[in-house]
Amino acid sequence: MSKAPPLLQINRLRRLMIGPVTLVVDEGDCLSVSGASGSGKSLLLRAIADLDPHEGQLLLQGEPATDMPANAWRTRIGLLPPESSWWLPQVKDHFHNGMPVPLDHIGLSGDLLEQPVARLSSGEKQRLALMRLLSNRPQVLLLDEPTANLDPVNTGRVEAVIAEYLRAHQAAVIWVSHDPEQIARVANRYYQMCDGNLQARDREGQ
Amino acid sequence: MVELSYVDLLIAATLVLVLALMSIRLRSNISSQLVIAAIRTAVQLTLIGLVLKALFENVHLGLVTLMAFFMLFIAGREVMMRQERRFKGWRGYATGTFSMFLSSFAITVFALIVILGEDPWYNPQYAIPLLGMLLGNTMSGIAIAMDRLTHTAWEQRNMIEARLMLGESGDAAIADYRRQAVRSGMIPIINAMAAAGIVSLPGMMTGQILAGAPPVEAVKYQILIMFLIAAGTGMGTLVAVSLGAKNLFDERQRLCLDRLRQP
Numbered sequence: 001m002s003k004a005p006p007l008l009q010i011n012r013l014r015r016l017m018i019g020p021v022t023l024v025v026d027e028g029d030c031l032s033v034s035g036a037s038g039s040g041k042s043l044l045l046r047a048i049a050d051l052d053p054h055e056g057q058l059l060l061q062g063e064p065a066t067d068m069p070a071n072a073w074r075t076r077i078g079l080l081p082p083e084s085s086w087w088l089p090q091v092k093d094h095f096h097n098g099m100p101v102p103l104d105h106i107g108l109s110g111d112l113l114e115q116p117v118a119r120l121s122s123g124e125k126q127r128l129a130l131m132r133l134l135s136n137r138p139q140v141l142l143l144d145e146p147t148a149n150l151d152p153v154n155t156g157r158v159e160a161v162i163a164e165y166l167r168a169h170q171a172a173v174i175w176v177s178h179d180p181e182q183i184a185r186v187a188n189r190y191y192q193m194c195d196g197n198l199q200a201r202d203r204e205g206q
Numbered sequence: 207m208v209e210l211s212y213v214d215l216l217i218a219a220t221l222v223l224v225l226a227l228m229s230i231r232l233r234s235n236i237s238s239q240l241v242i243a244a245i246r247t248a249v250q251l252t253l254i255g256l257v258l259k260a261l262f263e264n265v266h267l268g269l270v271t272l273m274a275f276f277m278l279f280i281a282g283r284e285v286m287m288r289q290e291r292r293f294k295g296w297r298g299y300a301t302g303t304f305s306m307f308l309s310s311f312a313i314t315v316f317a318l319i320v321i322l323g324e325d326p327w328y329n330p331q332y333a334i335p336l337l338g339m340l341l342g343n344t345m346s347g348i349a350i351a352m353d354r355l356t357h358t359a360w361e362q363r364n365m366i367e368a369r370l371m372l373g374e375s376g377d378a379a380i381a382d383y384r385r386q387a388v389r390s391g392m393i394p395i396i397n398a399m400a401a402a403g404i405v406s407l408p409g410m411m412t413g414q415i416l417a418g419a420p421p422v423e424a425v426k427y428q429i430l431i432m433f434l435i436a437a438g439t440g441m442g443t444l445v446a447v448s449l450g451a452k453n454l455f456d457e458r459q460r461l462c463l464d465r466l467r468q469p
Contacts, residue, residue, distance in 0.1 A: 049371060051460055070459040075373030085368035087382070136373055 005062030035193030078138030084129030351391025
């Protein structure tokens with residue numbers, strides 16, 4: 001019997017100055033990606049989510065992205081951009097599938113759902129955007145600086161919720177972060193983006 | 207009908223000249239534009255008068271068709287030029303032109319055959335003015351709606367992409383903006399119908415009355431024209447905005463703003 005295909009396979013992915021990137025991501029993996037601003041980290045995530053035209057092949061559990069509708073791919077490969085967008089007046093209007101975890105697990109009060117989006121702080125928006133993404137039950141999370149606006153306590157809460165999500169759903173995450181301490185806490189594989197090339201590092205960043 | 211002599215027109219032209227002189231005095235730089243526009247009116251309308259005269263004297267389906275397509279292509283160009291962030295390349299021209307072809311042409315032919323019933327149905331005395339009225343109004347509606355659609359897609363690109371990232375289809379992600387665009391294209395004709403006869407006397411009806419037509423007959427024609435324009439504008443706008451919204455996404459439902467021209 002052949003081995004089950006890996007969760008996410010990226011074969012020679014190229015987009016503008018990015019790549020070629022070849023990567024295999026398994027269930028439970030947490031890959032950190034660091035690198036200077038403008039090195040192409042966000043562009044890489046966008047290409048993996050199939051939001052930009054690209055060369056190369058993307059496979060989820062052996063199934064090529066091109067074999068499924070683009071919106072199905074993006075539901076299963078959830079990208080969280082650094083800035084969240086809200087297109088309806090009320091927070092709760094953006095949630096159709098319920099909350100993936102109770103809001104107090106990430107330091108938010110349940111009353112927030114009844115509020116207009118305009119009243120949210122940037123930290124509240126960032127955490128709610130993560131909740132909105134997780135409520136889609138994606139199999140791979142692409143997180144672009146998901147705790148950039150958060151204090152250390154809430155950063156810890158968000159890290160715990162993501163770790164629990166990976167465990168409960170056999171999911172994986174590619175996590176863009178600038179914080180070496182955070183990377184050391186959450187990741188099991190380490191990568192550095194340098195002029196569009198993704199290079200594997202050991203834990204000390206060498 | 208009081209026949210106008212060329213002297214009468216010259217007298218009217220002096221009013222424009224006086225206005226131009228006043229603008230020079232006020233140092234507004236509009237005077238040269240004003241004079242050029244006035245000269246264009248005189249030249250263009252004189253030419254179209256001669257063309258219509260020739261068409262009326264030689265009633266021929268080929269000539270009417272030729273004239274109709276000439277008008278369509280000019281209107282198509284006008285629709286394109288009025289959009290700030292229009293589609294690059296052939297799409298920019300084809301979207302508006304095709305939508306006007308579907309709406310204005312179809313409705314003109316329908317009105318000529320089913321409602322007016324002239325013999326022959328393409329009698330240029332009816333066909334050309336009717337098509338002109340329809341194209342002129344459909345053109346504005348489509349231009350406004352397409353401008354609104356592409357402008358909003360550009361401004362709200364983060365929202366649209368955020369919805370794509372959450373697994374919505376391109377269709378769903380742009381639905382709100384598509385609706386707004388259709389609405390803004392149709393508002394002018396809805397307002398014109400609502401205000402007709404109360405705030406303004408529509409130009410076509412006024413012209414017929416000046417030319418000596420009985421007011422009640424002129425009014426009937428005006429109502430017909432209003433309905434045809436409303437239908438033409440509505441259909442043309444719907445078609446153009448649907449095509450435009452579709453063309454904002456590629457086959458993988460990515461938002462393709464690089465298909466739009468930068469202003």
